[in-house]
Amino acid sequence: MIKTNHPERLIDAMEAMILAADADDLLSAPAERLSAAALEVREIASRSLASRADRSSFAQPRNSGRSSRGPGPLMDYLKRLVTARPEVSPNLAAAFAAGKSPSQEEAEALAVELLKARLSGPKTSRKRRTEGSRG
Amino acid sequence: MNPPNLTEAASGFVSTDEVAAVLERLSAVDSARLAQLARLRCLGAVGLEWRDLLHEAFIRVLDGRRRWPRDVPFVAFMAQSMRSIASETRQADLVEFGALGEHEPGDEQGIVNVLAKTDITPEREMAGRQMLLEIEALFAGDAIGLAVLEGIARGDSAGEVQAQLGLDPTAYASTLRRIRRRLTSYLLPTEV
Numbered sequence: 001m002i003k004t005n006h007p008e009r010l011i012d013a014m015e016a017m018i019l020a021a022d023a024d025d026l027l028s029a030p031a032e033r034l035s036a037a038a039l040e041v042r043e044i045a046s047r048s049l050a051s052r053a054d055r056s057s058f059a060q061p062r063n064s065g066r067s068s069r070g071p072g073p074l075m076d077y078l079k080r081l082v083t084a085r086p087e088v089s090p091n092l093a094a095a096f097a098a099g100k101s102p103s104q105e106e107a108e109a110l111a112v113e114l115l116k117a118r119l120s121g122p123k124t125s126r127k128r129r130t131e132g133s134r135g
Numbered sequence: 136m137n138p139p140n141l142t143e144a145a146s147g148f149v150s151t152d153e154v155a156a157v158l159e160r161l162s163a164v165d166s167a168r169l170a171q172l173a174r175l176r177c178l179g180a181v182g183l184e185w186r187d188l189l190h191e192a193f194i195r196v197l198d199g200r201r202r203w204p205r206d207v208p209f210v211a212f213m214a215q216s217m218r219s220i221a222s223e224t225r226q227a228d229l230v231e232f233g234a235l236g237e238h239e240p241g242d243e244q245g246i247v248n249v250l251a252k253t254d255i256t257p258e259r260e261m262a263g264r265q266m267l268l269e270i271e272a273l274f275a276g277d278a279i280g281l282a283v284l285e286g287i288a289r290g291d292s293a294g295e296v297q298a299q300l301g302l303d304p305t306a307y308a309s310t311l312r313r314i315r316r317r318l319t320s321y322l323l324p325t326e327v
Contacts, residue, residue: 002267002285010270011175013288014318015214018171021315026164028316033323038166040324044186045158045166048193052155076187080224083182 078107081114148202155197157209165210171322172214176221179266183224185324192216273321280314283307 002010026034078089079096086093089110095102149157161169173185173192192213195201201219203212274281279300286296297307 002271002281006288007179007263007266007270009288009290010284011178011266012218013284014175014270015172015218016287017284017311017315018168018175018318018322019211019214021168021319023164025312025315025319026167029167029320029323033320033325034167035163037170037323038161038163040186041166041170041189042161044190045161045193048190048197049155049158051194052151052197080182 074111075102075107078102078110082110147205149205151197151199154203158193158197167323168210169213170324171319172210173217174322174324175318176217178269179262179264180221180224181262183221188217188220189213191220195220273317277313277317280310280317283310284314 078092082089082093082096089106092102092106092110169189170185173189176188177183177185192201195216196203196213201216203209207215270284271281274284279302282300283296283302286299291299293304293307296302297304302310
């Protein structure tokens, strides 16, 4: 059993090993999985390059507020939130888990609720907590 | 492709146009290694998916938010970038989700109350445990390999690890190769 208080260091050590792996190490993996991984990474790179080109041609009108090439920062944030806390929005969590496009209305409603919570919440909670711990 | 920006070239960083050219010509070996590194950084991370992480790392270097030093190999630079993004994501989750959890119960309805009554810590602890379980499963039947990895993670030198585990340099090198090959195979995506 691994005993560590710093599991990230294990990840760092493994990262160093991957970087040190030579072609023989890599080619020891099944060829079809290697080529599939390479293909998928190239597709991600192409998408990133297309996204860059899209931004540089900002003068052109866009069809909608959402890019067809990616979820955007809001949807990415909501995905991470509901993955960590599915109870916040079971429908969105289920959609993300199934790899489906979530309901735009539900996503926007959740975003609005989060914003309302942030704006109406106490701004000095950390200070209060610190003060409360004093004798 | 435009020539490198003079300022970028003079300061020792690769221009964004050069980055784009590198991305257009990614080799199969580098691509596979990038997939492995992205998957590694997502081990035990809540809601962080390797494709999104790699995409974000590509985007940041392409738009100039992260600058690639000329003296660092591209894959190593991307590894640093993904480590940084994964760390940022964890920190952002702590701040954002944790801050929402600090709200007083009852000051809002619905979603706010749900958030106020929950905390990210159990999920985070579970993710950490899950990460260790995955690593243990990866090294099932290879106690020496796991011990070598733990020694390296502690920052022990090669000589120290060898002395602790009673390995000679040949056995140590052989163990390192075994670990690398195990990681190489395990971290390749299985689904396309």
